[in-house]
Amino acid sequence: MKTWQAMSSFPVSKNVSRMQSSATMAAMQAAQTLRAAGVNVCDFGAGEPDFDTPENIKQAATAAMKAGRTKYTSAGGIREIQRAIIDFYQREFETEFQPSEVMATAGGKQAIFNAVVTLIDPGDEVLIPKPYWVTFPEVVVFAGGTPVFIETEETDFVLNVEQVERAITARTKLIILNSPSNPSGRVLPPNEFRRIMELTTERGIYVVSDECYLRFVYPPAEVFSAASLPTELRARLCIAGSFSKTYAMTGWRVGYALAPADWTKAMLKVQGHSTSNTNSIAQWAAVEALNGPQDSVARMLAEYTARRAWLLPALCDIPGISCAQPEGAFYAFPDVRGCLKNGMKTSADFAQRLLEEEHTVVTDGAGFGAEGHVRISYATSIERIKEGVGRIRRLAEKINA
Ligand SMILES: Cc1ncc(COP(=O)(O)O)c(C=O)c1O
Structure with missing residues (x-):
């Protein structure tokens, strides 16, 4: 048999x-x-x-279920979650995103996956500073790209613009930044972040900024999002965000991508043919997470x-x-x-x-x-x-x- x-x-x-x-x-x-x-x-x-997960968030999920919000949503998520994300960035960083630049994803991980597979072709090089979150090189490899690692031990695991510049070649298409970092917990100072974004803009290199730990920063280090940079430095930027860590919602699987409209459109195509939308109930919970009390x-x-x-x-x-x-x-x-x-x-x-x-x-x-x-x-x-x-x-x- x-x-x-x-x-x-x-x-x-x-x-x-x-x-x-x-x-x-x-x-x-x-x-x-x-x-x-x-x-x-x-x-x-x-x-x-x-x-x-905080009680108000759980209650929002219960209410969503009771109200029958249990069906497919559009691939990029319900209007309310897009609005809540846009409002958060407006409130915290004074940056105005359009709905065409926002999509809800199944965790920050799916935002990163979407961003990489829509951009990278075989032969493209992707800069990844060490130490890196384990998923970054694997997604690049899956897309057929070549991870190019940047050593940062000499600067105690804090990346600087000179290290990035040395790693750039004619094939460099993307760099993946992650501050605060998993695994090192190190934070890229806002000044250095800006200098790196100026360099990548000048060289036409795309940037994925994984900001899943955005809200957990210890003073004197500063909370910083690449979203707060001037528009011209954000033309090739995709921010990957997450509700997982900030609101203790790892199992709910909600995150988001913020990117220029044409990049977002391509990411919606991938998501629409893979997971469709992230869980509808979790999306309503995430709306409450962003709009409700932050204590x-x-x-x-x-x-x-x-x-x-x-x-x-x-x-x-x-x-x-x-x-x-x-x-x-x-x-x-x-x-x-x-x-x-x-x-x-x-x-x-x-x-x-x-x-x-x-x-x-x-x-x-x-x-x-x-x-x-x-x-x-x-x-x-x-x-x-x-x-x-x-x-x-x-x-x-x-x-x-
Ligand atoms: C650096 C980093 N990015 C992204 C994620 C993805 O988190 P999620 O998909 O749960 O939002 C994690 C989770 O451990 C992480 O550490």
């Missing part, structure tokens, strides 16, 4: 064969397996808020601020570990090379020992293009952070004894 296994030589397409599986998913899987076995796990792997965002930011204030000095005090100050998002990205000894060669080895000996999950930096580092998500309670850092210290002291 034939089984699925017997027929499993599935001819995966070349585009998909070239893609790597997600390193962040692997960390989540490892945590789940241990937890299922009853182990007391400290999980610094998850890239999502540990808070519940939950402030509360989450205050909590992340307190965790970060405890975490950073504690991490830097561990023998063999150093860490640049994250200025946004909810990640620290320590350098663990001082712990790579006695047979341990890579940050993956370090992460594995931490998992096996201390039941503590971190994500290996190699998947983000920064071997020698690990990502620690502090989207978990301060008690778990203290326990987990204690475990990391114990392993580091053992290694360095």
